[in-house]
Amino acid sequence: MMRSDFELLYALCLLLAMVAIAVISIVLFCFAYFRVDDISNGLTNSKFFLSRKSMMGSDPFSRFFIILSVGVVFAFPSRYLKSGELDIDDYKNFPAGLMVMIKFTYLSGLLVGLLLFVIVGFGKWVGWVN
Template sequence: MSLNVVDKLLLSVALIDLAGIFLWIGGCLHLAYTKMDLMLEHLKNCSAIMTRAPLRHAGPWGKLLLVGGIAGIVTFPGFYLKRGELSSEDLAHFPASLKRKLAVLHWSVIGLLLVMVSFGVAVKSGSV
């Protein structure tokens, strides 16, 4: 069976996207196992995180969920600040380099998931 150029291109993009998801999971787990105490210490007055803090003892999946929650709160703090679930002092004292890493992780997973969803829609509609 021979693939034409378009099929090869789409397969390449899909494989790169899947590899990106695995790299993202690895990056999140690396942060979870190396920087979790630091992140939780800086967000100790954040009720949105402290309710999720027990997830750190739930194995890799729990750590992944907790890092994802922290990344979402650091990337889009306005929602949590309005609801009073995030302290502006905690956010101001959060390390800038770690905040940047979490924001990059959050935006990259949004992009990777958008690529996956667009592939799913294209396959479902029959255009691919």
């Protein structure tokens, strides 16, 4: 069955969104396995990290949870600074390059995830997705 140009463009957008999610997940796993010492050293006084650090094992799920927790705190720091979960000295002294990379990756994941919901919702609305 021949597909229209719009259906092919839709499928391409859906594929690109899934590839972006896979790439973002791989980058987050790299942070969780190879930069965890830098993250741990930078957040020695922050309550949110100290409470979650004890749950971190060598398995990918707990490490992914930790890096997502760090990502949300760096993406929206004012909320965590007000509540006392993020220590102001940890925030100021955390390696700037690493913080920017974690924040960018986390916010990119949020954006692509939201975009994926919009793409699938549009496909359902048009009738291309059952």
